[in-house]
Amino acid sequence: ATPTALMVGTGRGAQLGILIKSPEVLETTRKVDTIVLDKTGTVTTGKMTLLAVHTADGQDEAEVLRLAGALEHASEHPIAQAVAAGAAERVGALPVPEDFANIAGLGVQGIVDGHAVLVGRERLLAEWAMELPVGLERAKAEAEAAGRTAIAVAWDGEARAVLEVADAVKDTSAEAIRRLRALGLTPILLTGDNKAVADSVAREVGIDQVIAEVMPEDKVNVVKRLQAEGRSVAMVGDGVNDAAVLAQADLGLAMGTGTDAAIEAGDLTLVRGDLRAAADAIRLSRKTLGTIK
Ligand code: ADP
Ligand code: MG
Numbered sequence: 001a002t003p004t005a006l007m008v009g010t011g012r013g014a015q016l017g018i019l020i021k022s023p024e025v026l027e028t029t030r031k032v033d034t035i036v037l038d039k040t041g042t043v044t045t046g047k048m049t050l051l052a053v054h055t056a057d058g059q060d061e062a063e064v065l066r067l068a069g070a071l072e073h074a075s076e077h078p079i080a081q082a083v084a085a086g087a088a089e090r091v092g093a094l095p096v097p098e099d100f101a102n103i104a105g106l107g108v109q110g111i112v113d114g115h116a117v118l119v120g121r122e123r124l125l126a127e128w129a130m131e132l133p134v135g136l137e138r139a140k141a142e143a144e145a146a147g148r149t150a151i152a153v154a155w156d157g158e159a160r161a162v163l164e165v166a167d168a169v170k171d172t173s174a175e176a177i178r179r180l181r182a183l184g185l186t187p188i189l190l191t192g193d194n195k196a197v198a199d200s201v202a203r204e205v206g207i208d209q210v211i212a213e214v215m216p217e218d219k220v221n222v223v224k225r226l227q228a229e230g231r232s233v234a235m236v237g238d239g240v241n242d243a244a245v246l247a248q249a250d251l252g253l254a255m256g257t258g259t260d261a262a263i264e265a266g267d268l269t270l271v272r273g274d275l276r277a278a279a280d281a282i283r284l285s286r287k288t289l290g291t292i293k
Helices: 003-015 024-031 039-043 061-072 078-091 122-127 134-145 173-182 195-205 216-228 240-248 260-265 276-292
Strands: 018-020 034-038 049-055 099-103 107-112 115-120 149-155 158-166 186-190 209-211 233-237 251-255 268-270
Touching (some): 024 251, 034 240, 039 233, 061 078, 078 149, 115 122, 173 186, 233 240
């Protein structure tokens, strides 16, 4: 590849909203045959909304929202922002947690108003030997069957509520998947979210391979496994948890609307957060190389 041709390619890339980290990236795009897509913030908007609150018997909804909202206010996760905003809207000002920790891929924990609060996956509660009562288990199952994410709330050793949050599929995602397939790539949806939600998103955008309920650190292993099968893997992600997996992929594509860590780890940045640019990037790179070989 001559330097001039690569510059032409990257200049056109900038026009399309694609930033290319180095010329070697173009070469890689020729080989990729599989594209792994993170769900939240990549295929979906990542802008979640709090849709419903299901409380266990005897629990006060306002108290649930105050404590869960306060803790989530300290987190940057899209789910956390939805819970905090939804809570503030319903109950007003939220207390400031006395202690807070983010548990990647599981949720948040901390101290609010002297209570030890957990907000996140059922699995986070299980780590503290707590389980959902039957009524909340049912609410969770119904929410997930409807393609929503169910978040558990517990404090002082007891499960108190299930919150329903959901985000929307980006209106450009289905078209992007069609274009990626047309380039000969096999799309795979990868997410830490539950299988029912992931399947519903996959169906909506036309992806038939789903790998769900994967912990952030295991996303790297999923990509390694695909590579061990002899595939050349592109990965698209946006989140702070996606940096390692973007680095592991043969071609890492970061959503420009995502975190700095993801952008730092990617080989390519899709400036506008539009997944169609992933297909544009691969087509453009192949074309750039094609004209000069
Ligand atoms: P994704 O792979 O879809 O980007 P993550 O790995 O960030 O998702 O999170 C996986 C799951 O962990 C979420 O679907 C949610 O159930 C739970 N979770 C993570 N962070 C939070 C949080 N701050 N509040 C509530 N739940 C959370
Ligand atoms: Mg994500």
